[in-house]
Amino acid sequence: MAHASLDKRDPTRKPGKTTRPRVRVLLPLPFPGPFDYAVPDSLADADLRPGAIVSVPLGRRTETGVVWDNDSVLPPEFAPPPMPAVADGRLKPVAALLDLPPLPAGLRRFVDWVAAYTLSSPGMVLAMALRTTATIPTAPVLGWTVADPPPPDLRETPTRRKVLEVVSAHGPLTAAEIARRAGVGVGVVRGLADAGALRPAPMAAPPAFARPDPDHNPPVLTGQQADAAHSLRELATQGGFSVTLLEGVTGSGKTEIYMEAIAACLARGRQALVLLPEIALSSQWTGRFARRFGAEPALWHSDLGPRLRRITWRAVADGAAPVVVGARSALFLPFPDLGLIIVDEEHETAFKQEDGVTYHARDMAVVRARVAGAPVVLVSATPSLETLANVGAGRYRHLVLTARHGGATMPEVRTIDMRAHPPERGLFLSPVLTEAITAATGRGEQAMLFLNRRGYAPLTLCRTCGHRMQCPNCTAWLVEHRARQILTCHHCGYQEPVPPACPQCNAEASLTPIGPGVERITEEARATFPDLRIQVMASDTLPGPAATADAVARIARREIDLVIGTQIVAKGWHFPHLTLVGVVDADLGLGGGDLRAAERTVQLLHQVAGRAGRAEAPGQVLLQSYTPDHPVMLALVSGDFEAFMRQEAEQRRPGFWPPFGRLAALIVSADTPDAADATARALGHAAPHGEGLQVLGPAPAPLAVLRGRHRRRLLLRTRRDVAVQPLLRHWLSLVKPERGARIDVDIDPVSFL
Numbered sequence: 123m124a125h126a127s128l129d130k131r132d133p134t135r136k137p138g139k140t141t142r143p144r145v146r147v148l149l150p151l152p153f154p155g156p157f158d159y160a161v162p163d164s165l166a167d168a169d170l171r172p173g174a175i176v177s178v179p180l181g182r183r184t185e186t187g188v189v190w191d192n193d194s195v196l197p198p199e200f201a202p203p204p205m206p207a208v209a210d211g212r213l214k215p216v217a218a219l220l221d222l223p224p225l226p227a228g229l230r231r232f233v234d235w236v237a238a239y240t241l242s243s244p245g246m247v248l249a250m251a252l253r254t255t256a257t258i259p260t261a262p263v264l265g266w267t268v269a270d271p272p273p274p275d276l277r278e279t280p281t282r283r284k285v286l287e288v289v290s291a292h293g294p295l296t297a298a299e300i301a302r303r304a305g306v307g308v309g310v311v312r313g314l315a316d317a318g319a320l321r322p323a324p325m326a327a328p329p330a331f332a333r334p335d336p337d338h339n340p341p342v343l344t345g346q347q348a349d350a351a352h353s354l355r356e357l358a359t360q361g362g363f364s365v366t367l368l369e370g371v372t373g374s375g376k377t378e379i380y381m382e383a384i385a386a387c388l389a390r391g392r393q394a395l396v397l398l399p400e401i402a403l404s405s406q407w408t409g410r411f412a413r414r415f416g417a418e419p420a421l422w423h424s425d426l427g428p429r430l431r432r433i434t435w436r437a438v439a440d441g442a443a444p445v446v447v448g449a450r451s452a453l454f455l456p457f458p459d460l461g462l463i464i465v466d467e468e469h470e471t472a473f474k475q476e477d478g479v480t481y482h483a484r485d486m487a488v489v490r491a492r493v494a495g496a497p498v499v500l501v502s503a504t505p506s507l508e509t510l511a512n513v514g515a516g517r518y519r520h521l522v523l524t525a526r527h528g529g530a531t532m533p534e535v536r537t538i539d540m541r542a543h544p545p546e547r548g549l550f551l552s553p554v555l556t557e558a559i560t561a562a563t564g565r566g567e568q569a570m571l572f573l574n575r576r577g578y579a580p581l582t583l584c585r586t587c588g589h590r591m592q593c594p595n596c597t598a599w600l601v602e603h604r605a606r607q608i609l610t611c612h613h614c615g616y617q618e619p620v621p622p623a624c625p626q627c628n629a630e631a632s633l634t635p636i637g638p639g640v641e642r643i644t645e646e647a648r649a650t651f652p653d654l655r656i657q658v659m660a661s662d663t664l665p666g667p668a669a670t671a672d673a674v675a676r677i678a679r680r681e682i683d684l685v686i687g688t689q690i691v692a693k694g695w696h697f698p699h700l701t702l703v704g705v706v707d708a709d710l711g712l713g714g715g716d717l718r719a720a721e722r723t724v725q726l727l728h729q730v731a732g733r734a735g736r737a738e739a740p741g742q743v744l745l746q747s748y749t750p751d752h753p754v755m756l757a758l759v760s761g762d763f764e765a766f767m768r769q770e771a772e773q774r775r776p777g778f779w780p781p782f783g784r785l786a787a788l789i790v791s792a793d794t795p796d797a798a799d800a801t802a803r804a805l806g807h808a809a810p811h812g813e814g815l816q817v818l819g820p821a822p823a824p825l826a827v828l829r830g831r832h833r834r835r836l837l838l839r840t841r842r843d844v845a846v847q848p849l850l851r852h853w854l855s856l857v858k859p860e861r862g863a864r865i866d867v868d869i870d871p872v873s874f875l
């Protein structure tokens with residue numbers, strides 16, 4: 123058997139002793155590598171090849187792990203140090219082989235690669251791939267089906283009728299799923315259950331794994347669209363690794379076109395993975411997918427219930443889920459036969475995971491595709507400078523769509539100079555903007571206000587003594603959420619009731635909100651436009667995909683005149699009747715020392731702007747700004763992103779800033795400022811020197827205190843041809859963190875807080 127022969131090659135084996143068959147098992151825990159386990163006689167005939175999922179003893183516990191390969195595929199300078207060998211006598215036996223499909227080789231290679239690249243423990247990366255299998259609920263889950271006969275006295279409403287239609291068409295579904303499909307709140311489903319119109323029933327297998335039919339309902343494509351779709355189809359049909367940037371203005375049909383690549387992938391019988399930056403988007407996306415392919419895709423995100431999570435994981439591993447659409451964590455699903463990856467809105471920073479293993483899902487998608495030998499398509503209207511640089515260097519292919527589909531024109535973008543057209547005292551909307559809203563809604567069209575800030579006001583200040591309400595755990599102001607009558611910290615979640623008097627000087631009724639959040643803009647809009655039907659869309663007012671789907675459905679049915687929202691409204695929504703977009707504070711993202719502040723602002727605002735005028739009626743975009751001459755505003759008004767990105771590139775190139783160089787951040791955090799300083803200083807002293815590299819810091823992080831931990835940052839900047847991982851590995855080995863201190867590594871940092 124494989125493991126026995128592996129063991130014979132083990133150079134650390136003590137000569138003369140009888141060797142017991144052993145396997146290496148990687149556990150989803152923060153160890154530096156896999157451990158050796160003995161293969162007991164009871165498992166002598168079991169298939170313990172690499173990938174097998176096993177349970178093993180660890181101390182007094184039993185853990186689930188994966189039999190790991192003996193040979194690293196990584197170049198030696200990237201591979202983690204070898205684990206010390208354990209003598210035969212001290213080897214613990216594997217407890218059991220679990221009845222789960224093995225982890226495919228491609229995923230194992232990917233786990234090794236991500237761990238090496240991000241300097242994480244491979245176990246912590248494996249944890250992301252295994253999150254679902256450890257808990258295996260067995261009881262059948264009940265869903266809801268239509269009661270027959272229905273209760274005689276049932277009060278019928280349009281939403282109730284919609285729910286009953288959905289349930290009769292699909293059979294038993296969970297309440298959340300019914301709500302999502304019917305585009306109603308879960309309360310409607312519960313109400314029907316309480317009324318006796320729905321009754322519990324065992325659920326059938328989820329419909330998400332029906333085979334999508336590539337020929338079900340193909341679009342008619344012409345011109346640029348047809349050319350782009352043809353290229354993508356060819357790449358997906360031929361297979362093999364390639365990276366393509368699909369760049370097209372908002373509303374040009376990018377989604378429509380990459381669906382053709384999925385069709386080609388399906389026609390070959392292989393699996394496709396689609397990554398979306400925001401899973402709230404998935405409701406509209408799955409609807410579109412179902413219209414195109416006659417079946418639903420499987421969904422993967424962190425809000426998935428445990429049962430569906432387990433079923434989906436298995437279906438992917440068995441090859442039974444042909445298409446998965448998901449958030450970045452879907453990269454770690456066990457696809458045995460991945461034939462295509464799509465990264466939609468590739469420029470989105472939401473693809474960067476900041477907690478635990480910090481990785482950029484766009485970049486890791488390229489790695490995953492390389493390992494799988496499959497094409498990857500990066501999709502955006504405003505590609506990141508990183509991706510454009512790869513196109514420029516000839517590493518990525520480039521497909522371009524320059525016009526909106528169906529003759530729809532690009533919206534006209536204008537700035538409102540807030541110095542010349544200020545809002546009334548205490549308000550935030552310029553008369554120019556309110557008049558435009560009145561005009562658009564007067565024509566029966568919809569309008570949208572965008573402000574990327576949740577809550578009522580970002581700062582609360584005492585008018586008497588100037589005291590600012592600050593988070594006790596973070597270097598951050600408390601944000602007022604008026605609806606809930608609290609002040610809260612957006613970094614750590616700390617909350618307190620809004621105090622009646624200033625905690626500093628005791629002055630009564632002296633605390634004043636400064637600046638607007640989306641709640642405050644909504645209050646102003648309700649006062650200014652009492653007759654308009656308003657829908658607020660922010661992550662805290664729309665808890666979960668079902669509520670989002672509900673809001674989107676109301677907008678699509680034209681039950682809403684004015685949408686007010688945070689970045690959630692910016693994403694790829696298609697609202698044909700929306701013609702006016704007002705950006706409340708276009709300058710918002712430009713402050714702070716973030717390397718990509720300008721690029722990101724252009725991308726975000728262009729994407730918001732792209733919601734306007736997607737059908738016949740032309741769109742208009744108004745940007746409220748105090749700096750209308752800023753290059754970002756000029757780029758948005760002219761729509762000339764190529765020129766803007768060229769300028770960005772020229773600013774970053776000389777200093778070797780990304781994408782022309784590499785960055786890695788070291789973040790020191792500690793219980794006390796002294797421990798943080800001492801550790802940061804030690805890192806500073808041990809910092810690498812040399813040609814083409816530079817260490818900036820240590821310096822207090824902008825968020826100098828976060829969740830009660832004191833934070834310092836160092837930044838390593840190198841030329842592109844320098845491999846930062848071996849440098850960092852060596853550097854970190856020289857420094858022992860003080861008691862209570864830790865050092866986190868962030869390769870290719872996106873956030874500099």
Ligand SMILES: Nc1ncnc2c1ncn2[C@@H]1O[C@H](COP(=O)(O)OP(=O)(O)OP(=O)(O)O)[C@@H](O)[C@H]1O
Pocket residue numbers: 341342343344347370371372373374375376377378379502503527693694695696732
């Ligand atoms: N060839 C086509 N035939 C029919 N409808 C199309 C075609 N191309 C695009 N559309 C429709 O035009 C609208 C915009 O297309 P789509 O959403 O694919 O654009 P997009 O480039 O992905 O937009 P965004 O970047 O803003 O998300 C959609 O309603 C889509 O169904």
Ligand SMILES: [Zn+2]
Pocket residue numbers: 593594595596598611612613614615616829
């Ligand atoms: Zn806080």
